[in-house]
Amino acid sequence: MRVLTADINGIIRELSLNENDILIPLFECVVNAIQAIDECNDRTQGYIDINITRDETQTELFEQYSTYPLQTITVVDNGIGFTDENIESYTRAYSSKKQKLGGKGIGRFAMLSFFENIDIDSTTQISGGFRRKKLHLDRENGFTEELAETKLKERRTSVCLSSLLPKFQKASSKYQQEVMADAVLNHCLLYFINGIAPKIRIIEKDNVIDLKNQFSPKDYIIDEKNISHKGHTFKLSFIKSEKKYHSICLCANNRKVKGKKVTSILPIFSSPIKWNNVDTYFDLFVISEYLDDKVNSSRTDFRFPKEQKEDEIPDIIENEITEKELYHLILDSIQKNFASEIDERRNITKNKVNNYLATDKGLGYRCLSLQASFFDNVPDDISDTKLDELLHEEEYKQSKIVKSKLDKLSNRDYTSKDDYQKLLKEYVALSTDFGRNELAKYVAHRKTIIDLLDKYLQWCDNEKNYEQEQALHNIIYTMGGSSDTIEYDKNNLWLLDDRLVFHRYIYSDKQIRLHAPVEGIAESQKETDIAIYDTSYVYGEKDDYQTVNSVVIFELKRPNRDITYDEFSKQMLDQICGIEEGKTTDYNGKHIALRDHTPITFYYVCDVNAFEGLKNRALKDGYKLTPYNSLFRLVDNCHQEIFTYQTLLINARRRNMIFFKKLGL
Numbered sequence: 001m002r003v004l005t006a007d008i009n010g011i012i013r014e015l016s017l018n019e020n021d022i023l024i025p026l027f028e029c030v031v032n033a034i035q036a037i038d039e040c041n042d043r044t045q046g047y048i049d050i051n052i053t054r055d056e057t058q059t060e061l062f063e064q065y066s067t068y069p070l071q072t073i074t075v076v077d078n079g080i081g082f083t084d085e086n087i088e089s090y091t092r093a094y095s096s097k098k099q100k101l102g103g104k105g106i107g108r109f110a111m112l113s114f115f116e117n118i119d120i121d122s123t124t125q126i127s128g129g130f131r132r133k134k135l136h137l138d139r140e141n142g143f144t145e146e147l148a149e150t151k152l153k154e155r156r157t158s159v160c161l162s163s164l165l166p167k168f169q170k171a172s173s174k175y176q177q178e179v180m181a182d183a184v185l186n187h188c189l190l191y192f193i194n195g196i197a198p199k200i201r202i203i204e205k206d207n208v209i210d211l212k213n214q215f216s217p218k219d220y221i222i223d224e225k226n227i228s229h230k231g232h233t234f235k236l237s238f239i240k241s242e243k244k245y246h247s248i249c250l251c252a253n254n255r256k257v258k259g260k261k262v263t264s265i266l267p268i269f270s271s272p273i274k275w276n277n278v279d280t281y282f283d284l285f286v287i288s289e290y291l292d293d294k295v296n297s298s299r300t301d302f303r304f305p306k307e308q309k310e311d312e313i314p315d316i317i318e319n320e321i322t323e324k325e326l327y328h329l330i331l332d333s334i335q336k337n338f339a340s341e342i343d344e345r346r347n348i349t350k351n352k353v354n355n356y357l358a359t360d361k362g363l364g365y366r367c368l369s370l371q372a373s374f375f376d377n378v379p380d381d382i383s384d385t386k387l388d389e390l391l392h393e394e395e396y397k398q399s400k401i402v403k404s405k406l407d408k409l410s411n412r413d414y415t416s417k418d419d420y421q422k423l424l425k426e427y428v429a430l431s432t433d434f435g436r437n438e439l440a441k442y443v444a445h446r447k448t449i450i451d452l453l454d455k456y457l458q459w460c461d462n463e464k465n466y467e468q469e470q471a472l473h474n475i476i477y478t479m480g481g482s483s484d485t486i487e488y489d490k491n492n493l494w495l496l497d498d499r500l501v502f503h504r505y506i507y508s509d510k511q512i513r514l515h516a517p518v519e520g521i522a523e524s525q526k527e528t529d530i531a532i533y534d535t536s537y538v539y540g541e542k543d544d545y546q547t548v549n550s551v552v553i554f555e556l557k558r559p560n561r562d563i564t565y566d567e568f569s570k571q572m573l574d575q576i577c578g579i580e581e582g583k584t585t586d587y588n589g590k591h592i593a594l595r596d597h598t599p600i601t602f603y604y605v606c607d608v609n610a611f612e613g614l615k616n617r618a619l620k621d622g623y624k625l626t627p628y629n630s631l632f633r634l635v636d637n638c639h640q641e642i643f644t645y646q647t648l649l650i651n652a653r654r655r656n657m658i659f660f661k662k663l664g665l
Helices: 007-014 023-040 059-065 084-089 109-112 166-172 176-189 190-191 287-295 325-338 338-358 372-376 384-410 417-463 469-474 565-580 608-620 646-664
Strands: 047-054 071-075 115-126 130-136 142-148 156-164 199-204 207-210 221-229 232-241 247-252 255-261 273-275 277-288 506-510 530-534 552-558 583-584 591-593 598-607 632-637 637-644
Touching: 007 199, 023 047, 023 071, 023 109, 023 156, 023 176, 047 176, 084 130, 084 469, 109 115, 109 130, 156 166, 156 338, 166 338, 166 506, 176 190, 176 199, 176 207, 176 255, 190 232, 190 277, 221 325, 232 325, 247 325, 277 646, 325 338, 325 637, 338 372, 338 384, 417 469, 552 565, 565 598, 565 637, 598 608, 598 646, 608 632, 608 637, 637 646
Parallel strands: 047 199, 247 277, 552 598, 598 637
Antiparallel strands: 047 071, 071 156, 115 130, 115 156, 130 142, 199 207, 221 232, 232 277, 247 255, 273 277, 506 530, 530 552, 583 591, 632 637
């Protein structure tokens, strides 16, 4: 009596299969049957019947997936069957009997990963007649065999997988008969392509699917070719696919093992090719004895040699090929095989990129040096959003190159004067391009803000519904922001005055006595919308104290708010006096009073109705109407000006128009 001497549960744990691998037991049975038929050297008469039964008591799963979970899978074939030699091999884990065919000797353990029982009924031809044996294998009791009577006069073997483990029942409900038929065809497609597949039928109740009728080589094979590297030959078969993408399938022993999308190594190759005047995607099957030798025991991956890092001592055998090398060979073959299609796609992507760069969104990337390798990484059906992401990544890569060249210059990382001149020339060229990019982005940002302000004011006029000050305020400057929290190029104070983007202290919507230069000194509780204390440091003039050279106050009023001239005057006077009665401090906390001649600028921004309401009294009170449609008055060291949001918008657009035109905005 033969026994199976192996740690069944231990081997199953090592295989580490999950619900996504639920059809592997079926694949193992079918491939075993094909190999058994091959042993008879009679493929023309060979057949395989796959009989499926389902557990129809699982009504909940049926309602969810329209299919009951699997109950049994029985694979019947007329191959050589379980001869004494085959039974002996079956009772040894990791048997090497089918090693040349890619067998790892553990297929039955993959079956037991999902099913509790394997029952085999095999009638084999022996000297003088036929013999029938019944074999059983399960996790608990291991292997048993018994001799049985037979009246058959032909070879016949059935392998029945039963009692699907409960944790896989839900997953099995997703596999209808047609899905299982397609999966078997795809798994064994190489047998069909090479013309060595027997007749295979998938049977469920009275419904029969014959895979031979579903396959015709001329309907599948797009092209075939061989490539060689390091003494190994790889056959590449381009096969029509029903998927909506091109893929690469690495195969072993006429079976698919693993793969990836073609776009993972050639992103530009995302859309279908034309084959027989029809849009077609392909699966590229890669077949080689090298892959047959490298497939792992569970046939889910390959044991490629590890990639070597630059500082590591090479340990790869001379004729071994890494996975990276293999995919590089595949990439080269695809590029040669579809050279005209790829050239056409490059033109498509170049036009798409150039069109995007011509828009406002692409403005900041126009100075990037885009090489052919970049366009190969752009799918020909890419969206604007994804294209922007790629351009942003490319900008980052090129910025790192600029930084590395600057570091080399700074660290004197060059060997000769010629190397220095070359490095300097490259750095200047690249840094100039990046400077243009940053400037273009900033100018584009200005146009966006101006357009946003324009739309907001139009909406206010049309809807007669005005938001609180903070909505309009935040377009110009973030509420509660200061120069400590917001960089100068991130605020939009240039809308009011271009000089204001360079500032020292800015406190927005805080009481005057809380402004940093006069904190704790001023008594006024009056709030301004924006207060700017401009410390002069542009010319490098540094005193022992932080001298306040000028003060600028903005008051932003919500549209459609009525205000009298007296209210305006009092409000302005309160704010100016609140500033003047404060004292600055140095870094030691010593008080420094504002000088009497320190200039103070007060801007009052309001809507047209408020402006017209203030205009007559303001003109009588010493204000002058300027050519820029504002009211202006100078009292001692205080510059006072009133203007509308429309005037603010028009003047901001005029000041920046030359930049917009130069950039085509």
